[in-house]
Every structure is written in C-alpha cells, then in structure tokens.
C-alpha cells in the first residue's frame with residue numbers, strides 16, 4: 001500500500017508515439033491527494049491520449065507513469081483500472097438499465113449487471129448515498145435511454161465513486177449540458193471534493209467555464225507538449241492560456257470560477 005501523502009499519479013518524461021506520430025512529447029506531471037487538476041488544450045493537443053495513460057488503458061512509448069503507486073508496464077492494467085474512477089462520456093451501455101442499476105455496476109466494474117450478481121447491503125447503501133450526493137435519487141428508477149445527458153453524467157459520476165477510488169478521472173463531464181445542468185454538475189463536483197478531502201481528480205475540458213471552483217491545478221497541453229503545469233492561480237492566466245490555444249485570450253476569475261474571452265487589447 002502507498003502512504004497517504006504519496007502521489008496518486010506521476011508521469012515522468014512521457015512520450016507516446018502512434019503510427020510514427022508523437023502524440024505526447026516529454027510530458028511530466030504529479031498529482032497528490034486532495035488535488036483537482038484541469039487538463040486543458042485545443043483539439044488534438046493530446047488530452048485524451050494523456051488520460052488514456054492515467055486511466056491505465058495504454059502504456060507510454062517512453063518515460064514512466066505510476067498510478068496509485070503502480071508502474072504501468074509492470075502491473076496488470078485490468079486490475080489497476082478497478083481502483084480508478086473513470087467517467088467516460090462514451091459509456092457503452094446497450095440495455096435499458098435503471099439509474100440505480102447503473103450506479104451498482106460501479107461495484108462490479110462492468111457495463112451491465114453480471115448474471116446472478118446481487119449487491120451486498122453495504123453496496124446498496126453506498127449507491128443510495130452517492131445518488132443523493134449527486135442529486136439524482138429521485139430518478140433512480142428511470143432507465144438510461146430516458147435520462148438526459150446531464151442526468152446520465154451525474155449517474156456515471158456516482159457509478160465511478162462506488163469502489164471508493166482515490167483517483168477520479170472526468171473526461172469533459174460538462175460537454176453538451178445546458179447552463180443549469182452544467183452549474184448543477186459543477187456544484188456537485190465541488191461538494192464531492194469537500195466531502196472527500198483526499199480524493200484526487202483530473203478533469204479534461206476545452207472550456208475554462210466548465211471548471212469547478214474547487215480546481216486547484218492545471219496542465220495546459222499543446223501539440224503533445226506541456227505549455228504550463230502547476231497551481232491553477234498561476235497556470236490559468238491569460239499568458240499561458242493564450243500560448244496554449246495560440247489565440248489572444250483574456251482570463252477572468254470571479255467567485256472562484258474562470259471565464260475566457262478574446263483579448264481585444266493585444267490585437
């Protein structure tokens with residue numbers, strides 16, 4: 001077991017090369033318990049590629065990645081993935097499971113409920129608590145095809161939290177949500193982080209408006225390279241974000257939340 005203060009994630013000098021193309025180029029990052037990272041960058045920057053390493057789905061071509069104290073390449077990725085909460089917008093559910101059943105699949109690490117599997121009372125109780133925390137308990141019997149995108153997202157976060165992960169990865173959780181659904185989701189993430197002070201999270205987004213106020217750190221990627229990485233108050237500033245998106249951008253932070261606009265003064 002790792003110590004409570006040991007890094008949850010660490011990547012050192014990571015390259016990913018696919019089809020002769022360098023998708024990640026000397027990427028390094030360290031995520032510690034209680035830190036909430038934003039992974040930002042334009043289309044094609046390499047965010048999904050980096051997330052696929054952090055979620056133990058791929059190996060780096062060069063460099064080292066340690067997730068929950070285990071080195072990729074020296075550990076069983078399938079087993080490691082069971083300890084990582086991963087909210088993937090491409091959740092491949094084919095059947096009409098209820099919201100409650102979807103959350104329970106977080107206990108089995110499967111997409112569907114395995115045949116003959118029954119949740120233990122503690123698992124039932126945890127799924128109820130998590131649905132309440134995410135504000136979807138009233139929808140527990142509604143089925144996947146009838147849920148809105150925002151409701152699905154909140155059920156998937158509850159599902160990802162079922163195994164009590166120390167690491168939660170969120171891939172564009174607010175994409176496609178209306179403004180009210182986005183705000184509810186971000187508030188739920190702030191509440192979650194407050195209630196689980198040692199949980200570490202990494203959230204991928206294209207939009208600074210989609211970052212919860214509880215974001216502590218950010219890594220800005222451009223063309224597979226790190227433009228800036230570190231505390232949010234230093235990295236989520238106009239200069240590094242302008243360099244990252246190759247466009248003059250003025251960043252504002254109000255009541256903890258960020259917004260981005262074209263910087264007319266630098267034109």
Ligand SMILES: Nc1ncnc2c1ncn2[C@@H]1O[C@H](COP(=O)(O)OP(=O)(O)OP(=O)(O)O)[C@@H](O)[C@H]1O
Nearest residue numbers: 018019021023041042043044045046047048049050
């Ligand atoms: N298997 C592969 N072989 C070759 N190129 C790939 C492969 N997978 C991804 N790429 C390329 O790598 C680059 C980074 O892709 P990635 O999906 O990580 O970017 P991203 O930052 O998540 O982009 P987006 O914001 O558009 O989702 C893109 O140019 C993509 O086309």
